[in-house]
Amino acid sequence: MRSMRSTGFRRRTQRVLEQGTSFVADASASFRRNGLMTAAAVTTIMVALLVVGAAVLIGLNLGNIAEVVEGQVQVVAFLRDGLTSVEAEKVRTAVGAVPGVEEVEFVGRGEALQRLQQQMGEHAAFADLASTNPLPDSLEVQLTDPRSAPVVASVVARQPGVAEVTYGGEVVDRLIALTRGLRGVAALLTVFLTSVALIVVVNTIRLTVIARRQEIEIMQLVGATPWFVRWPFLIEGLFQGAAAAVAAVVVLGTVYLVGMLRLQVTMPFLPLAGPADAALPLLGSVLMGGFCVGAAGSLLAIRRFLTS
Amino acid sequence: MVQFQDVTKGYPNGVLALRRVSLRVDPGEFVFVVGPTGTGKSTLLKLLYREESPTEGRVFVAGRDVSALPHRAIPELRRGLGVVFQDFKLLPSRTVFENIAFALRVIGAPPQEIRSRVIRALDLVGLAHRPDAMPGHLSGGEQQRISIARAIVNDPPLLLADEPTGNLDPNSSWEIMQVLSRINLRGTTVIMTTHNKMIVDILRRRVVQLAAGRVVRDQSRGLYAVDA
Numbered sequence: 175m176r177s178m179r180s181t182g183f184r185r186r187t188q189r190v191l192e193q194g195t196s197f198v199a200d201a202s203a204s205f206r207r208n209g210l211m212t213a214a215a216v217t218t219i220m221v222a223l224l225v226v227g228a229a230v231l232i233g234l235n236l237g238n239i240a241e242v243v244e245g246q247v248q249v250v251a252f253l254r255d256g257l258t259s260v261e262a263e264k265v266r267t268a269v270g271a272v273p274g275v276e277e278v279e280f281v282g283r284g285e286a287l288q289r290l291q292q293q294m295g296e297h298a299a300f301a302d303l304a305s306t307n308p309l310p311d312s313l314e315v316q317l318t319d320p321r322s323a324p325v326v327a328s329v330v331a332r333q334p335g336v337a338e339v340t341y342g343g344e345v346v347d348r349l350i351a352l353t354r355g356l357r358g359v360a361a362l363l364t365v366f367l368t369s370v371a372l373i374v375v376v377n378t379i380r381l382t383v384i385a386r387r388q389e390i391e392i393m394q395l396v397g398a399t400p401w402f403v404r405w406p407f408l409i410e411g412l413f414q415g416a417a418a419a420v421a422a423v424v425v426l427g428t429v430y431l432v433g434m435l436r437l438q439v440t441m442p443f444l445p446l447a448g449p450a451d452a453a454l455p456l457l458g459s460v461l462m463g464g465f466c467v468g469a470a471g472s473l474l475a476i477r478r479f480l481t482s
Numbered sequence: 483m484v485q486f487q488d489v490t491k492g493y494p495n496g497v498l499a500l501r502r503v504s505l506r507v508d509p510g511e512f513v514f515v516v517g518p519t520g521t522g523k524s525t526l527l528k529l530l531y532r533e534e535s536p537t538e539g540r541v542f543v544a545g546r547d548v549s550a551l552p553h554r555a556i557p558e559l560r561r562g563l564g565v566v567f568q569d570f571k572l573l574p575s576r577t578v579f580e581n582i583a584f585a586l587r588v589i590g591a592p593p594q595e596i597r598s599r600v601i602r603a604l605d606l607v608g609l610a611h612r613p614d615a616m617p618g619h620l621s622g623g624e625q626q627r628i629s630i631a632r633a634i635v636n637d638p639p640l641l642l643a644d645e646p647t648g649n650l651d652p653n654s655s656w657e658i659m660q661v662l663s664r665i666n667l668r669g670t671t672v673i674m675t676t677h678n679k680m681i682v683d684i685l686r687r688r689v690v691q692l693a694a695g696r697v698v699r700d701q702s703r704g705l706y707a708v709d710a
Contacts, residue, residue, distance in 0.1 A: 189593065389584075392571055395531075396632070397560035398588035400553075481533065 200406040202413070208381050212414065215371070215378040219418035219467050220425075222367035227426040227460045229360030233353055234447050234455055240349040242445040249315040249327045249341045257335055262311060265335035269313055272333075274326045277316040283309045293443055310337065368467060375414060375471025379407055383476050390479050400480050407472045415468025419461045426456060483509040483640060483671045484530060489539035489549075491525050491695075499525040501695040502539070507673060509639065512666045514682050515675040516706055517692035523675035526692070527642045530673070531565055532556050544639065561589055563640040564633025568648035570625045572617040572632075578604070579613035582632045589636070603631040607661050623654025630661055634670070641665060643674040647681065655681060679706040 251269060253262060262280065270278045281289075286309040313336075317326055323341040331339040383390070393403050434446050484507040491500040499522040507513055515523050528534040529541045532548050541549045548559055572581050582600045591599070604610045607627040617625050626646055633641060643662065647655035659681055666672045676682060682689060682705065689704030690697060699708065 185592075189590075192593065193590075388571070389573060392573065392584065393588045394557075395560060395565055395571070396585040396588060396636070397557040399557045402588055402590075 197406045197409050200409075208378060211378040211381060215374045215414050215471075216418045216421070218367075218371040218374045219415060219464060220421045222364065222371045222467065223418055223422035223460045223463050224425060225360060225363045225367055226463050227422055227456055229356065229364070230455050230459045231426065231430055231447075231452060232356060233360075234452060236349055236353040236356070238445050238447050240353070249317065249323055249330060249339060251313040251315060251330050251333070251336045252338045252340075253311045253313065254335055254337045255310060257311070261335060265333060266313055268333050269315060269330055269336075272326060272329050274318055274322045275315055275330075276318045279314045279316075281312050281314055283307050283311050286310075286312060368463075371418075371467050372471050372474070375411060375467060376475045378414070379411055379472045379475035382410060383407060383479055387479060390476075394481060403480060404473065404476055407476045408469060411468035411470075411472025411475075412465055413468070414471075415464035415466070416461070417464075418468075419464030422460050422464070423457060426460070427453075430456075483507050483511070483544060484673065485542040486526075486529075487540045487542070489529065489536045489541060491522070491529065491534060492537045498695055500529075500536075503692075503695070503697055504539075505690060505697060505700070507671060509671055510666070510669055512663070512672045512685075512687045513674070514685075514687055514689045514704075514706075515673065515692065516677070516682060516689055519677075521692040522695045523692055524644055527565070527644050527673065527675060530640075530642055531563060532559055557589075561636060562638050563642060564630075564636070564638045566626070566629050566633050566641070566643040566646045568645040570617075570622075570629045572625060572629060574616070574618050576616075577613065578609065578615050578617065578620075578628050581617065581628055582635050585632045585635055591636075599635055600631075603635040604628075606634065606664065607631045608657075621654060622650050623657045626650060626654070626658050627661055630658070630665070634665060639670060641670050641672045643672065645675055645677065647676065647678050652680070659685065682706040 251265075253265060257265070266278050266280055269275060284307065287307050290309070315326065315330065317323060327339045327341045330336060390403055394400075430452060431449060434449075437444060437446060484505075486503050486505040489500055489503045490498065492498045503522075503526070515526060517523055525534060529536055530543055530548070532551060536549050539549070540547055543559065544562065546559070551559060573584065576584065579600055582603055583596050586596045586599060587593075601610060601613070604613060607630050609624060609627055609631065612620070612624070617628060620628070626649075630641075630643075630646070641662070646662070647658050650658065655678060662672055662674065663685075686703045686705075688702045689699065689706070691699035691701075691704075691707075701708075
């Protein structure tokens with residue numbers, strides 16, 4: 175009894191395997207036959223995927239930067255030039271009395287330059303700056319609650335002796351606006367390029383469909399199910415999508431790695447997403463996109479030729 | 483086996499191919515559907531294998547109302563009947579054997595049964611000695627016999643033939659009629675549309691005559707036309 179069931183299972187599995195193999199063979203045969211059109215289809219899908227992938231990578235990094243900056247929210251008050259140390263101390267006391275301020279630290283211009291130098295790494299350009307330091311004295315204000323930064327900043331700005339006030343929130347706001355803008359542009363580009371890619375895929379696969387129109391007609395006539403008819407074409411579409419996705423990942427991955435290494439040398443303070451953090455979102459979005467375009471294209475191509 | 487109840491079929495271009503046709507075919511019958519071109523003979527068959535559905539009325543195949551059949555049930559319906567056409571509809575790049583095996587493969591028949599079933603079907607149409615020939619190297623009559631073998635390889639109880647001798651010379655036409663008669667003798671119901679007066683008059687089977695989409699005559703052991 176048990177052995178009978180297992181032979182039945184083995185036979186079924188073997189049949190599914192045989193059928194799957196023949197579907198894949200069909201798909202790869204037409205991949206070779208319509209070489210030029212297939213290359214065109216794969217290239218257009220790849221271009222669309224490059225935009226998707228680039229948007230994902232840039233968005234990821236902007237998000238990272240925004241997060242880091244948000245964690246460092248601090249109000250910095252730059253003092254007017256030419257204040258005496260007594261006057262500066264007076265401003266410091268006044269700022270310390272503002273509600274919501276926890277602690278105020280005076281940072282002299284010399285110290286500010288040193289800190290900047292440390293942050294930027296060893297660069298020859300700083301040697302010249304030591305004599306003509308462009309930085310003003312400043313007060314670094316720690317807040318009891320980072321969210322009160324805009325309110326505290328506006329009160330501090332009104333203190334006599336304060337020239338200008340900045341807080342990290344401005345940068346965060348700008349980063350968020352930039353990310354949003356970028357997403358919008360990327361979405362529009364993606365929609366446009368995906369439509370173009372879809373049209374090319376549909377036309378490529380339609381060539382195969384037309385070449386095999388007679389087979390499709392007979393299949394339907396003798397009672398093949400619509401999915402049986404669709405599979406080989408669907409696999410062909412998925413092949414194209416996957417090939418384009420792999421190409422796009424290779425291109426984007428290379429560009430990103432090279433670009434990241436360069437940026438880390440010139441701007442080491444930028445909190446960039448490392449290869450390990452970037453790999454999953456990139457692979458996920460690009461592969462997903464490739465498969466979707468390939469599948470949708472092939473199903474659209476065969477739709478008109480399926481009567482039932 | 484087959485029943486038409488008050489069936490009207492209009493096409494989107496306004497042509498009424500069938501008008502209020504009622505017809506009943508019992509299991510095991512052999513029926514000729516005759517009439518000039520454009521009188522709805524092909525439409526009648528298309529309603530049976532659900533290439534078309536009726537505008538009004540109902541169509542039954544083996545007791546099942548196929549006019550209301552959902553799309554997903556159409557493959558099942560077609561596995562229960564065979565269809566033969568004037569232009570054979572063979573795949574030119576595949577052998578005789580492959581053409582027939584194709585019909586079994588695409589409906590998921592067990593691979594170990596395919597060989598014996600194809601040989602049996604070829605035997606029935608008298609082509610068991612040419613399984614490896616390419617269809618293009620065979621005569622029209624032989625090609626039509628391959629297409630009949632493909633239609634019956636699944637042992638359907640109903641065989642539909644749309645002008646099967648339309649492209650053939652008289653000798654080949656007789657071969658085809660012999661094959662169809664043999665299949666009918668095994669119990670398969672056969673419905674065949676034709677223009678071929680000689681065949682109808684010699685075989686003397688049931689004749690359904692259509693004119694402008696209506697059944698104008700339904701006669702057992704009939705002739706192609708009734709002389710006035």
